[in-house]
Amino acid sequence: xxxxxxxxxxxxLFLQSGSEYDCISELGELGxxxxxxxxxSVSSFQRRFVSEIKRCEEMERILGYLLREIQKTHIAVPEExxxxxxxxxxxxxxxxxxxxxxxxxxxxxxxxxxKLQRNLLELTEYxxxxxxxxxxxxxxxxYEEFPTMETxxxxxxxxxxxxxxxxxxxxxxxxxxxxxxxxxxxxRVCKGYTILSYAEVDENLTDLxxxxxxxxxxxxxxxxxxxxxxxxxxxxDCYHCHLYPHPENDEERADVLDSLRxxxxxxxxxxxxxxxxxxxxxxxxxxSAFSWVVQVKKMKAIYHILNLCSFDxxxxxxxxxxxxxxxxxxxxxxxxxxxxxxxxATVPSFVNRIPSSDTPPTLLRTNKFTSGFQSIVEAxxxxxxxxxxxxxxxxxxxPFLFAVMFGDLGHGIVMSFFALWMVLTEKQQKKKRSxxxxxxxxxxxxxxxxxMGIFSIYTGxxxxxxxSKSLNIFGSAWSVKAMFTNQQWTxxxxxxxxxxxxxxxxxxxxxxxxxxxxxPIWNLAVNRLSFLNSYKMKMSVVIGVIHMSFGVVLSIFNxxxxxxxxxxxxxxxxxxxxLLCLFGYLVxxxxxxxxxxxxxxxxxAPSILIHFINMFVMQGKDLAPLYPGQTGLQIFLIVIAMLSxxxxxLGKPLYLYWLYRGGKGLxxxxxxxxxxxxxxxxxxxxxxxxxxxxxxxxxxxxxxxALPKEFDFGxxxxxxxxxxxxxxxxxxxxxxxxxxxxxxxxxxAQLSEVLWGMVMRLGLRMTTRVGVVFLVPVFGLFAVLxxxxxxxxxxxxxxxHALRLHWVEFQNKFYHGTGLKFLPFDFSLxxxxxxxxxxx
Amino acid sequence: MPSLLFCGPKxxxxxxxxxxxxxxxxxxxxIFFSTKSAILIEDVPFTEEDIRNDKNPPGNIYGLYTxxxxxxxxxxxxxxxxxxxxxxxxxxxxxxxxxVT
Numbered sequence: 001x002x003x004x005x006x007x008x009x010x011x012x013l014f015l016q017s018g019s020e021y022d023c024i025s026e027l028g029e030l031g032x033x034x035x036x037x038x039x040x041s042v043s044s045f046q047r048r049f050v051s052e053i054k055r056c057e058e059m060e061r062i063l064g065y066l067l068r069e070i071q072k073t074h075i076a077v078p079e080e081x082x083x084x085x086x087x088x089x090x091x092x093x094x095x096x097x098x099x100x101x102x103x104x105x106x107x108x109x110x111x112x113x114x115k116l117q118r119n120l121l122e123l124t125e126y127x128x129x130x131x132x133x134x135x136x137x138x139x140x141x142x143y144e145e146f147p148t149m150e151t152x153x154x155x156x157x158x159x160x161x162x163x164x165x166x167x168x169x170x171x172x173x174x175x176x177x178x179x180x181x182x183x184x185x186x187x188r189v190c191k192g193y194t195i196l197s198y199a200e201v202d203e204n205l206t207d208l209x210x211x212x213x214x215x216x217x218x219x220x221x222x223x224x225x226x227x228x229x230x231x232x233x234x235x236x237d238c239y240h241c242h243l244y245p246h247p248e249n250d251e252e253r254a255d256v257l258d259s260l261r262x263x264x265x266x267x268x269x270x271x272x273x274x275x276x277x278x279x280x281x282x283x284x285x286x287x288s289a290f291s292w293v294v295q296v297k298k299m300k301a302i303y304h305i306l307n308l309c310s311f312d313x314x315x316x317x318x319x320x321x322x323x324x325x326x327x328x329x330x331x332x333x334x335x336x337x338x339x340x341x342x343x344x345a346t347v348p349s350f351v352n353r354i355p356s357s358d359t360p361p362t363l364l365r366t367n368k369f370t371s372g373f374q375s376i377v378e379a380x381x382x383x384x385x386x387x388x389x390x391x392x393x394x395x396x397x398x399p400f401l402f403a404v405m406f407g408d409l410g411h412g413i414v415m416s417f418f419a420l421w422m423v424l425t426e427k428q429q430k431k432k433r434s435x436x437x438x439x440x441x442x443x444x445x446x447x448x449x450x451x452m453g454i455f456s457i458y459t460g461x462x463x464x465x466x467x468s469k470s471l472n473i474f475g476s477a478w479s480v481k482a483m484f485t486n487q488q489w490t491x492x493x494x495x496x497x498x499x500x501x502x503x504x505x506x507x508x509x510x511x512x513x514x515x516x517x518x519x520p521i522w523n524l525a526v527n528r529l530s531f532l533n534s535y536k537m538k539m540s541v542v543i544g545v546i547h548m549s550f551g552v553v554l555s556i557f558n559x560x561x562x563x564x565x566x567x568x569x570x571x572x573x574x575x576x577x578x579l580l581c582l583f584g585y586l587v588x589x590x591x592x593x594x595x596x597x598x599x600x601x602x603x604x605a606p607s608i609l610i611h612f613i614n615m616f617v618m619q620g621k622d623l624a625p626l627y628p629g630q631t632g633l634q635i636f637l638i639v640i641a642m643l644s645x646x647x648x649x650l651g652k653p654l655y656l657y658w659l660y661r662g663g664k665g666l667x668x669x670x671x672x673x674x675x676x677x678x679x680x681x682x683x684x685x686x687x688x689x690x691x692x693x694x695x696x697x698x699x700x701x702x703x704x705x706a707l708p709k710e711f712d713f714g715x716x717x718x719x720x721x722x723x724x725x726x727x728x729x730x731x732x733x734x735x736x737x738x739x740x741x742x743x744x745x746x747x748x749a750q751l752s753e754v755l756w757g758m759v760m761r762l763g764l765r766m767t768t769r770v771g772v773v774f775l776v777p778v779f780g781l782f783a784v785l786x787x788x789x790x791x792x793x794x795x796x797x798x799x800x801h802a803l804r805l806h807w808v809e810f811q812n813k814f815y816h817g818t819g820l821k822f823l824p825f826d827f828s829l830x831x832x833x834x835x836x837x838x839x840x
Numbered sequence: 841m842p843s844l845l846f847c848g849p850k851x852x853x854x855x856x857x858x859x860x861x862x863x864x865x866x867x868x869x870x871i872f873f874s875t876k877s878a879i880l881i882e883d884v885p886f887t888e889e890d891i892r893n894d895k896n897p898p899g900n901i902y903g904l905y906t907x908x909x910x911x912x913x914x915x916x917x918x919x920x921x922x923x924x925x926x927x928x929x930x931x932x933x934x935x936x937x938x939x940v941t
Contacts, residue, residue: 410865414861472878523879524878524879757882760883761883764908765884765885766885766911767911771911772911772915775866775914776915776918776922779862779915779919
């Protein structure tokens with residue numbers, strides 16, 4: 001973890017025409033630099049490598065289709081551990097060809113399969129229809145005899161002479177849901193000249209157009225007359241029935257059934273073979289699918305980057321501008337050499353560092369442990385270039401402040417074990433790459449949770465709170481027996497009083513403070529909360545003032561680094577004095593009262609709050625002082641604090657105004673010194689950091705006779721007065737804000753107590769035989785509620801409040817957080833479209 | 841034999857976690873009740889008569905303490921059984937996953 005962000009420089013890469021692809025590929029593998037766009041005015045369709053990108057997108061489209069087909073057949077795509085390199089241009093055509101061939105094959109096979117399935121459905125329906133209409137005919141044949149039938153050439157359906165009129169048959173299948181409407185329509189249109197009989201098909205058939213599985217009904221319509229026949233045909237068309245020719249007699253029916261059976265069997269065979277073939281093709285494709293996806297992704301990324309570069313006039317060389325960390329320049333050169341070697345270049349590509357007045361992006365190197373803490377700092381704002389980073393301190397202060405609000409030994413142990421499990425199995429979890437965002441959030445914060453859990457164990461031991469019960473490790477320092485031996489209490493006192501107070505002034509009752517943490521006897525005391533509240537509130541204020549002073553002290557490093565030494569005297573010193581004179585004194589009073597007053601004179605111990613208020617209103621002569629000389633010291637501190645306010649308010653604007661106006665001849669020399677110092681230093685650092693109203697003296701570069709920049713006194717004064725008011729009022733409100741440490745720990749302790757009292761106690765209080773078994777589910781319920789309410793809900797709440805304390809109360813003392821993050825061109829950081837779709 | 845699997849992998853994992861936690865915590869509670877720790881006085885089901893009509897103070901209360909302690913140990917034992925069942929479920933789930941893919 002680093003103190004401040006890394007030094008960056010702007011560099012120009014000169015890439016030779018033949019080897020630029022390989023150089024950028026090398027850079028992408030290493031992830032060293034961030035490319036700048038040298039063609040911002042060119043639209044994406046006019047850039048140089050548009051056709052290559054289009055080709056990559058075509059390949060991605062085919063790959064998407066391929067992966068979807070593979071997913072449909074439930075074949076797993078094996079992933080390799082090392083990702084393949086971006087393919088050289090000659091290999092690209094091969095891959096393209098393979099993909100196109102695969103696509104054609106797959107679409108052909110899919111089409112064939114669909115045709116076959118449609119065919120199969122027709123044959124199946126026909127079979128059903130034949131079987132079911134057979135039952136109709138046979139059930140009717142009990143009543144009627146059917147003389148020979150003749151095929152009517154006009155209507156195409158079999159008809160028969162009966163009672164002088166032609167009896168025609170139309171048979172087919174219709175969907176179950178439409179049957180009633182169909183029947184009604186037939187009745188209304190044909191006015192009773194039709195008879196419809198229908199029966200449901202047992203098997204569920206898939207409608208190929210919609211893909212639904214629905215019930216179908218076989219129907220047989222017998223009608224008299226040609227006109228009716230045509231009407232029936234039209235109605236059947238309208239209801240999307242599948243019509244099949246009705247056989248004339250039983251022999252024909254049996255023949256057709258047989259042939260259908262064989263045809264269905266053949267079709268099934270063919271379908272089966274087709275599916276196997278399809279599976280084989282997909283299996284073979286799936287083996288290289290992963291590497292193709294990665295290669296295409298890398299290729300597309302390289303072409304995007306190449307589009308950002310500009311060609312020089314001779315068109316032989318590509319120029320790229322990159323932000324590069326100064327410490328990585330050697331690696332950059334090495335990467336370019338490697339790329340040139342791979343691309344068989346005659347002229348090597350080289351790097352040229354150029355000065356720049358733009359603000360470089362901020363880079364802070366992290367490892368897997370520190371990246372979590374860095375990300376929670378960055379969620380507030382990425383630090384300015386070369387600003388002091390609050391992240392290294394956050395590693396300790398954040399879990400500590402969380403633990404102060406969460407302090408419970410048992411809960412801390414459960415949380416630590418959970419985090420430990422995540423940390424120990426992190427390799428397997430990383431491979432799994434679940435799509436559940438909440439789990440991903442918890443997993444990426446596993447080290448934070450581990451630290452929070454460990455610190456919670458520590459504060460749990462201090463608060464002596466384990467699932468709302470105290471642990472008596474060292475033996476309580478309070479003795480009830482001593483009250484009896486000293487004749488303070490008798491049996492009568494016990495019988496007549498419901499509450500009794502142990503008096504520490506009686507010998508033997510209080511034998512000294514508990515070695516570590518809060519005495520366990522407080523768990524049994526009724527006035528436990530009054531004691532703990534006083535302790536926790538004072539502790540919160542003490543921690544708050546220390547944290548804020550630390551923040552103010554950190555601002556020195558920023559002032560010194562950005563060469564604004566005047567800020568140290570005009571900003572930092574008054575800020576620190578104001579904070580310490582008022583709230584530092586409050587902390588002093590708290591500690592003094594703890595040390596100076598004991599059990600004997602505790603009744604005379606004055607209220608710190610009253611003294612503090614009296615200090616401000618300069619009253620309270622009749623109050624007994626805490627210590628001799630108190631009034632004098634307090635007046636002195638108030639005066640210093642009051643004096644530092646105008647210094648903060650007016651000091652900096654007046655000083656800058658004096659500089660701008662020409663500080664009585666001293667300025668020329670000073671300015672010269674400053675200019676020299678600036679040009680020796682990293683040029684991007686000093687010139688870029690400040691707001692425009694602070695830097696007039698420094699901006700005088702070689703053209704010393706040139707007019708200095710605009711200096712708006714009103715603007716500076718306004719900015720400074722806002723800062724002063726914010727700081728002074730903020731001191732008070734922020735100190736009070738730290739009282740949330742007390743509030744949340746109280747809430748947690750009370751919730752924990754309530755949960756034990758309302759859940760666990762019920763199970764423990766049962767002494768019947770049944771009660772034993774009752775304890776088992778009660779404990780299960782207790783565990784589930786502990787995890788969900790106390791660990792998850794309270795944990796998130798304490799996390800949020802600790803984070804807020806860091807972001808607002810700590811960081812607004814020194815941190816600006818208005819920078820840009822360094823985003824290197826790295827293949828591993830590029831998102832994969834297919835992973836997002838869940839295809840890989 | 842019909843499949844002995846009746847819960848999914850996540851449920852079985854929860855079962856194991858709660859069982860381990862139950863065994864440890866109920867075991868420790870049992871120990872603390874047996875050593876008659878004063879902090880747990882609220883959880884012992886004593887009544888006014890136990891205190892008044894005690895021949896041998898505080899024998900009644902001590903008896904109740906040991907009783908609750910034994911209850912806790914029995915519950916811990918039951919959780920051992922629950923844990924074993926969950927472990928079996930986890931193993932069966934793993935085997936089924938292995939066979940399907």
